[in-house]
Amino acid sequence: MRGRPVVVAALLVCWLFAGTVALTGTAAAATIEVDHTLAQNDAPGEVDVRTDVRVPSGTTSLEITIPEGTEVHESSGFSRTGDRTWEWTRTTDQPYLQYSMEGNVTMDRGNGEEHLYAVTDEWAVVRTPSISLSWSGVRADVDVSSSVDGEGVGGRHIAYLGPYEETTREASGQRFRLVEAGASDLRPGREAVLDDLAAASERIQLGQKDEEVLVFVVPSANIEWAATGVQRGDSNMWVRDAEGLDNPKNTWIHEYVHTLQDYGRTTETRWTIEGMADYYAALIAYERGHIDYEEFRDRMADGRDDEHSDVELVDPSTWENTQGNYDKGALVFGYLDRRLRAEHDTSIDAAVREFNEPGEELTHERFLDAIEAAGDADLRAEAERYTETTDVPPVWSRQEHVEAYGGPDLAAEFDSFAVSGPYREANLQEPRIVAGETLTATVTVRNEGNQEGDFEVPFRVDGETVETRSGTLGPGESTTVTFERTFEDAGEYDLAAGSASTTAVVEEPADLEVTGLEAEPTEAAMGERVTLRATVESSADRPAAGEVEFAVDGESVGSETVRMADGAATVETTTTFDSPGEHEVTAGGRSATVTVTEETATPGPTGTGTTSGTDDGTTSGTDDGTTSGTDDGTPPSTNDGPGLGAVPAVVALVATSLFLRRRR
Structure with a gap:
């Protein structure tokens, strides 16, 4: 979750475990198939669910526990044995339950009830049902799937109901599905979001990756959200449509990193979940040219704020209901990554791969062991110091960053503007024109690093990439590139070229x-x-x-x-x-x-x-x-x-x- 108090993260951890099927069988020899079909209904805040179970031959008993707050309307092959538990009657090998389920999930962070999941008259984004099964007579695995009756997309852990558009992208062995709610207005543009997710997939190597990542884009208008994004289960996530890419707290990358974190965490290593995600979110935004080094450095410096002076990362009680695990956690990850790169020719990715295994519990001792294995005993001592005490690591300079991470250090800025069209051809001091005119933006690109490198500057209007310029710059070199855009309608438009941004004002012609x-x-x-x-x-x-x-x-x-x-x-x-x-x-x-x-x-x-x-x-x-x-x-x-x-x-x-x- 992006930019929210730790209580939200704690809830998500609970849901992750709730979303995992409890198995009493041992080695897999058969499969119990569970399929949830979700549909909208007329009751405010609710959705209908039909849960079908396919029981394999040899099963002698089976019991299912459905979520709290459900009301069963119909059953076949099940009899009730408790408030939420139903027993298989063995009269059919395809029993089912049909019930209504509360879809709204809210929390109060001091501003009243805000949504983590929401049901509206036109659409809904909800958690899929969290169930548990127990059975006897056969060794089996459980395969859970979800679908939507009508328009929508069902993921393993999150489902969207309503009109939508879907775009896909393949990258680094992964398939990204971007599902935009019909009522959403995706600020960065779908291609730009997929570009960043693909780049993150290639850049971040923490171990085995999910074959498919399902990303839902939810509307910001008329809904008070408790988070800018939520990730649930292995590879399902939603992000608000208003979330941009030109932000060191890049929600898209933050939630994607959560899909890569397969390890289990203890109380002492809970901080790693958000700290790691926030560090990579800022790093990818900088390396993609969405922010400049000063913005990246300022994000790391948040970990040194006075409000975090009492934070000991291994002790959640020192950062509960604060951003300490996000801010100081990101700084510690960044500090360790830079030291590993500068002194040991490796990275924090290698350290994370040491413990990032599904079902493996990450203890604090194992975390320190991984840092020592990738670095040395001195770096282990540094990691111990900055996680177990209130000491805070320093923030590194641009030169130190370039020396450690290598490559060019590219910066872009808007240099000048000009206008042409039916009224005039003129240079402008600011991007202010009238409808029907063409704006020309000249952008200066500089390589402030010590290595030659290729640059790619996308020109974005309201988050949508409309043109791209590329080239190669040596250390200390600069060049200019130009972009043109004709604006037919009046309004304010967000312009971005690499890390540079400004606002174009387009007015109707005067009388x-x-x-x-x-x-x-x-x-x-x-x-x-x-x-x-x-x-x-x-x-x-x-x-x-x-x-x-x-x-x-x-x-x-x-x-x-x-x-x-x-x-x-x-x-x-x-x-x-x-x-x-x-x-x-x-x-x-x-x-x-x-x-x-x-x-x-x-x-x-x-x-x-x-x-x-x-x-x-x-x-x-x-x-x-x-x-x-x-x-x-x-x-x-x-x-x-x-x-x-x-x-x-x-x-x-x-x-x-x-x-x-x-x-x-």
């Missing part, structure tokens, strides 16, 4: 504001051409788009669609008048007056509409209603500011929709 209107000439004869000219600006500090409509005496005579960056632009149309007198010309809340005499002018060319910008290289219209840009045909650009500076260029691209109407 146009007509700041001036004039007619030329202001006195005209009937039939004489009059030019109506409006000056327009953005109503806010960002590009604008809109339509400018010209009207005479309240009746439309022409309109133009305008897109512009900043500054001012002019929009023109022409019209004639058929009646004498004063006529009001309007556009965007501005007005002007044209006085028309009874004289009749000689007809001129057909009227057109045009648009022109300021005299700094913006676009202007021609007599035939077309528009033209700068000499190279591209919109003008500014070279400084966030795209909206004091004297920026203006682009007014016009889709002309004009018509001429004679006044009557």
Whole structure:
């Protein structure tokens, strides 16, 4: 479990044992098959379960104990012998029980009841039933499986009921199944999560691995969770959809490490469960480029916080209801790993492999023996000191880390931003654009280590990898890479490139504001051409788009669609008048007056509409209603500011929709 008090971990340990079938037989010669089929029901917080048992030939008696809080609705081949115990009647070799089971599991950590498992109207994530069996007459193993009646996925220890999407990935002899609840919104993106799990599977070698790891992604919205993730049984786990990868407390890796811990723990070695998982979570996040060394170092330094000054790892009473086993435990594992790498050309993985066997109990003495076997007597003494006393190991420097772990020390940071699109081409001081524009991000990648190495920088938008750049850098070398992304919708987007992160703000284009209107000439004869000219600006500090409509005496005579960056632009149309007198010309809340005499002018060319910008290289219209840009045909650009500076260029691209109407 990630980032929660130790009481949660203690509960999980209980459930692990509860989820293990109690066997009274000896060597396996037959198989008792148990299949749980789970289904949603209408009772709040409950699920329906049917438990089918296939009894092998030669069995003379069998008794099953089902979970607490169940209500049996139907049975076949079983008779009740106690509150939760049922005896096989031998009338069929395929007896079953059908019952309802409480699916909600909550705990109060001081903030009210919060969920470890939850049942909603649309979906549920629940523990599969914990049962025990006893039998006689045959030597047998027990094979337990779970399935879902309807939409959902049943794991050996956790089941999800409801709509879902599933993605799989093979890595290092393991198959990862990522099951996303239909109501979830996976922040990092499914491919990014699977990339990290695959990398962790290849990187962490603690012994034999499960062939399949089942990962459920549960919604964060509308549920108060007591944990960011939970692992149960051998290889089932759930993680909240909001959990990112760019975090030294990476929940995805933390819970995955729990699937690798096959050993049994004693009171004195309970700390190793969370301490080991937290260390690897931070290390993988750093090595994957999600965090920089300072963030990794700060995570290790959490173990030296004053709140842990009384923690003795072998004595849980000194860290109950604190993060001591997580924080100091991670630091101790990291310290031992670095010493093993720097001085003994091995790693903490090798030490863990010494005791990581299913069913094997890890005593404190055996833990120290494993450290000595991988290192030496001096390192054993260090391990003894930092686990049995309140002493805390030091945090190592970047240089010490590079020397011990080898490889390049890569860091990435956003260097600059630029924008292009229908409004402008400009450099930006910050990633702030409007919908429809393309943002270009330039990222500097540096190798601060002492060895040449390959780099791979994924560019992620809201956790989804959209582009990747790779290359090779020698010690002390740096390079720049660029990424582009067009944003069609307004909103805030989390951007990440390797360990660098920022937020892009995408806004809707501002409205146009007509700041001036004039007619030329202001006195005209009937039939004489009059030019109506409006000056327009953005109503806010960002590009604008809109339509400018010209009207005479309240009746439309022409309109133009305008897109512009900043500054001012002019929009023109022409019209004639058929009646004498004063006529009001309007556009965007501005007005002007044209006085028309009874004289009749000689007809001129057909009227057109045009648009022109300021005299700094913006676009202007021609007599035939077309528009033209700068000499190279591209919109003008500014070279400084966030795209909206004091004297920026203006682009007014016009889709002309004009018509001429004679006044009557």
